[in-house]
Amino acid sequence: MxxxxxxxxxxxxxxxxxxxxxxxxxxxxxxxxxxxxxxDIEHLAEEFEDVGKSEQRELASRMTVLLTHLLRSRFQPERRGASWETTIRTQRAGIARRLRRTPSLARSLDDPDWWADAWDDALDAATRETGIADLPRNCLWAVGQVLDGDWLPSGKDPLPPSDRKE
Structure with missing residues (x-):
């Protein structure tokens, strides 16, 4: 109409x-x-689009924080403490809540470009926070692992082939 x-x-x-x-x-x-x-049809349409973009930004932000802490946990296991684990739990819960409330966001998790952006943002943050400059360029874990509330990375997790030092 x-x-x-x-x-x-x-x-x-x-x-x-x-x-x-x-x-x-x-x-x-x-x-x-x-x-x-x-x-005001034009502005209404913009606002509706912005709602979706806002939800996507929230998911990306939470995923970046989660991946950053998982990287820190993987590469600095001796520094893993209650605050890191709390942050990991909080971000996983926030992501789960986002996905429950907005199921269409789950498509983002299957989008390689979206995932690469989230990983790149997490690498930048983890590099700044840890001082480790040679973190893996490719994600070490499957989405299911990242979101699994019972899983934490181990210092023994293998690196992807393209990230191994020869």
Whole structure:
């Protein structure tokens, strides 16, 4: 269904730029009262898209923190402590909650590009935090391991073939 914008739509666009909360409340009121012709369609579409992007950013952020701590745990097992394990548990729980609330996010976990970005971000963070410059370029673990609440990496986990030193 295509809705033609109402002549007052420019006022809503200005409201969007000056007070997004007031704009959102007005959009909700217009929806509830059936005044669809007065909606700020373009900005509504942007906001809907942003909700999805925000969820994806949250998942990526949590995964980066989780992978960073798993890397630290793998390469500095002697420094593993309660705070690292708490962070790992917290991030796993947050990821599980995200995936429960937004099941379509699980597709991200199967996307090699998304996974590579999360791994690269984790490598950057882990390198800064540990001072170890030669961390593996490729992920050491399967998604299932990373998300498994009972699993922690071992200092004996093998490196992928492309990351082994000759």
């Amino acid at each position: 295509r809705v033609k914008p109402h002549p007052q739509a420019p006022e809503l666009t200005e409201l969007y730029d000056t007070d997004i909360v007031a704009w959102a409340n007005e959009q909700a009121r217009l929806l509830r009262t059936g005044c669809l012709d007065r909606l």
